[in-house]
Amino acid sequence: MRGRAYTYKISIFYKIVVAAVMVCMVLAGIIEPLSVQAATRVQKTKSPIVVVIDPGHGGENDGTTESGFLEKNMTLVTAKKMAEELSKFDGIKVYLTREDDKELSLKERAVIADNYHADFLISLHYNASESHELFGSEVWVSLNPQYHNAGYQLGTMFLREFRDIGLTLRGIKTRRHSKGNDYYGILRESVSRDVPAIIVEHCHVDHEKDNVFCDSQEELEQFGLADARAVAKYFGLKSTSLGIDYSEDANTLPEVTSGVLVDRATQDLTPPEYCHLSLKEAFYSDNRVSVEISGKDSDSNLIYFAYSFDGGKTFCDSIPWPEGDILTGEFSGSFSYEIEIPDGTKPMLCVRATNPYDLHTSSNVLEFEQVFHKPVEVKTTEEPIFVDATDKLISMPSDEAEKTPVAKATTILMVVIPVVLVLFLIFFLAYLIKEKRMKNKERDQ
Numbered sequence: 437m438r439g440r441a442y443t444y445k446i447s448i449f450y451k452i453v454v455a456a457v458m459v460c461m462v463l464a465g466i467i468e469p470l471s472v473q474a475a476t477r478v479q480k481t482k483s484p485i486v487v488v489i490d491p492g493h494g495g496e497n498d499g500t501t502e503s504g505f506l507e508k509n510m511t512l513v514t515a516k517k518m519a520e521e522l523s524k525f526d527g528i529k530v531y532l533t534r535e536d537d538k539e540l541s542l543k544e545r546a547v548i549a550d551n552y553h554a555d556f557l558i559s560l561h562y563n564a565s566e567s568h569e570l571f572g573s574e575v576w577v578s579l580n581p582q583y584h585n586a587g588y589q590l591g592t593m594f595l596r597e598f599r600d601i602g603l604t605l606r607g608i609k610t611r612r613h614s615k616g617n618d619y620y621g622i623l624r625e626s627v628s629r630d631v632p633a634i635i636v637e638h639c640h641v642d643h644e645k646d647n648v649f650c651d652s653q654e655e656l657e658q659f660g661l662a663d664a665r666a667v668a669k670y671f672g673l674k675s676t677s678l679g680i681d682y683s684e685d686a687n688t689l690p691e692v693t694s695g696v697l698v699d700r701a702t703q704d705l706t707p708p709e710y711c712h713l714s715l716k717e718a719f720y721s722d723n724r725v726s727v728e729i730s731g732k733d734s735d736s737n738l739i740y741f742a743y744s745f746d747g748g749k750t751f752c753d754s755i756p757w758p759e760g761d762i763l764t765g766e767f768s769g770s771f772s773y774e775i776e777i778p779d780g781t782k783p784m785l786c787v788r789a790t791n792p793y794d795l796h797t798s799s800n801v802l803e804f805e806q807v808f809h810k811p812v813e814v815k816t817t818e819e820p821i822f823v824d825a826t827d828k829l830i831s832m833p834s835d836e837a838e839k840t841p842v843a844k845a846t847t848i849l850m851v852v853i854p855v856v857l858v859l860f861l862i863f864f865l866a867y868l869i870k871e872k873r874m875k876n877k878e879r880d881q
Contacts, residue, residue, distance in 0.1 A: 475691035477670065479586040479632065481555050485528045485671050488549040490559040490622070491515035495539020500564040502642035508537065510656055511560045514638070517660025518560070518667075525673040525680075546625035549633070556590065557633040559622050560663070562650060564642040569754055570794065571643040572604035572739070576635040577701060578623045579610045583632045585692040588701055591634055592690050592763055593666040601662060603639055603649060606739060607762045607792040608701045636663065690763070700736060700765050707795035708733035711741075713787050715802055716772065723777045723808045730770035731789035731797070737762045740790040743775055747784035748798045754790065762792065777808040 491511035493499035499507025512534070519530045531552050533545045540548075549557035563574075575594055577587030591608040599605055611619035618624045626633035638659050639646035649655055665682075668675075672686025692698055709732045716726040731738050739762060740754035760767030777783055785802040 475689050476687050477586075477589060477672075477689055478692055478694055479555070479589070481671065483527060485673075486531070486552055486554045487522065487528060487667060488531045488533060488552055488554040488557045489515045489519050489522075490533040490545050490549075490557055492559055492561040494534050494537055497539055500562060500641060502564040502568070503647060505562065505641040505647070505650070507562045507641070510562050510641075510650065512537070513653055513656040514660040514663065515560050517657040518663040519660075521661050521664035522667055524677050525668050525675040528671070528673060542621040542625050545622060546629055546631060546633075549626060549631045550629040554631050556586075556667075557622070557626050557631050558590075558663070558667070559633065559635045561635060561637050563637040563640045565640060568642045570606075571640045571645040571754070572606040573598040573639055574606035574637045574792070575608045576620055576623065576637070577608055577610060578627050578633065579612060579618050579697070580627045581695045581697060583627055584610070584697050584701070585694060586632050587634045588692055588698050589689040590666070590670045591636075593670045593685075594634075594636055594663065595763060597662040597666045598638070601649065601658070603646065604739070604756050605762045606637075607737065608698075609792060610697070610701055610703050612703055700762070702735075704733070704736040704791055704793045704795070706735060708738060708789045708791055708797040711787060711789040711797045711799040713785065713799040713802055718804060718806075718808075720804075720806050720808050721811060723779055723810055724774055725777060725785070726772065726774050727785075727787075727802075728770055729773055729787050729789075729799070731757075732769060733789070733791050736791045736793065737765060737767050738789045739792055741787055742790075743785065743787045744798075745778065745781065745783040745785060747801050748786050748788070751788060757789070780807060780809055782807045 491508075491514070493508035493511060495508075497508065499511070501507070515532055516535070519532055522528060522530045529552075531548070531554075533548045534540055545559070546557065563570075573595060575587075575591035577591055578584050588608050595605050595608065613619045613624075618627065620635055622635060623633055639649050641647050641650060650659065667673075668680070669682045669685035670689070672683045674681045674683060690698075711729070711731040714728045714730075716728055718725045729741060731741070737760055738757045739760065741757050742751040742754050744751045758768055758771050775785070777785075782804050785804075786799045788796045788798040790796050
């Protein structure tokens with residue numbers, strides 16, 4: 437008995453040592469903690485899987501019309517292509533809430549999904565902002581814990597596809613209504629009927645960084661194909677006709693805890709904690725500065741930054757915050773950046789950091805002692821330049837009418853002398869001829 441007790445104590449001691457080593461390795465970054473490892477799908481599904489695609493808006497409801505786009509038509513093009521592609525996979529049935537320019541209430545859309553016993557209702561949209569400064573893709577999911585995790589995992593697959601296309605990611609987000617439930621009606625209506633649902637905002641049609649991805653039917657159909665891949669990967673589908681097998685992709689979903697909201701997807705009501713700007717070097721004769729920008733937001737990512745020359749009254753267009761991954765919550769706490777300074781100015785330079793909920797925090801202001809000014813290049817003329825007694829620069833023209841007196845006299849002599857010589861020769865020859873004739877006449881007499 438004493439030997440067994442001793443062995444048991446050694447076993448416990450060994451486990452404690454192993455656990456301590458594992459913790460140290462996690463803290464040292466040698467291995468990743470389990471919370472960030474990939475996981476399988478938390479949603480339980482039946483066979484066949486049923487997906488209902490909802491082209492947003494329709495009929496009298498145009499959706500956004502910014503920059504000449506018409507959202508209700510855009511969503512229909514994307515939805516039809518998505519349904520066509522997704523139907524090529526085995527073990528899935530796909531339906532649309534509308535197949536033409538038809539107006540449906542949010543309740544009617546949710547009822548259609550419920551009638552089909554949908555495993556997911558996916559509402560497709562294109563975005564625009566009042567400020568016209570925002571760009572990127574985002575997915576909205578329910579606050580209801582029962583549907584939140586599945587929405588988060590599916591939304592991740594959509595954003596991975598959009599990132600591969602080249603879009604900036606604005607994240608998977610939730611928004612709370614004043615009544616405490618979901619702000620967006622399609623999510624409320626779906627949850628009330630026990631139908632999981634997400635809203636997909638592909639991009640912002642009113643921003644030049646995004647509208648190049650959606651300005652033709654071909655581009656809208658490319659979004660449809662990306663949407664279909666996202667759903668097929670989420671469910672781990674296979675396609676015999678396409679020769680595609682996404683079985684393994686269903687095991688690369690983000691890890692979630694059933695019934696618990698994902699922190700990164702919980703609405704952030706506060707701006708970033710801080711944003712700081714420090715000067716590395718100023719190049720006054722080259723109109724640029726090298727700066728260090730840093731920021732922090734413990735509740736969500738930093739996704740944009742912008743700089744100002746007037747102390748924060750106006751800012752440039754937003755720029756993606758570098759080295760960030762909104763799907764993992766990682767982003768660079770600080771980075772170096774070069775800013776071009778307008779010529780002839782002494783700026784009051786500051787920056788601002790922006791989180792996924794479009795809340796800003798501005799930095800300190802850097803003021804400069806000198807004016808930024810590039811030296812002007814002096815170009816020399818081809819003609820010689822002389823300086824007269826009044827120190828005025830006089831360029832000597834090549835025009836014949838404006839030559840100096842010496843030059844004029846030289847020109848006259850060059851013309852007159854040959855003429856005089858020719859006349860002299862003519863008169864001299866005439867004299868010789870006359871003399872010869874007179875001698876001949878005297879001889880004849």
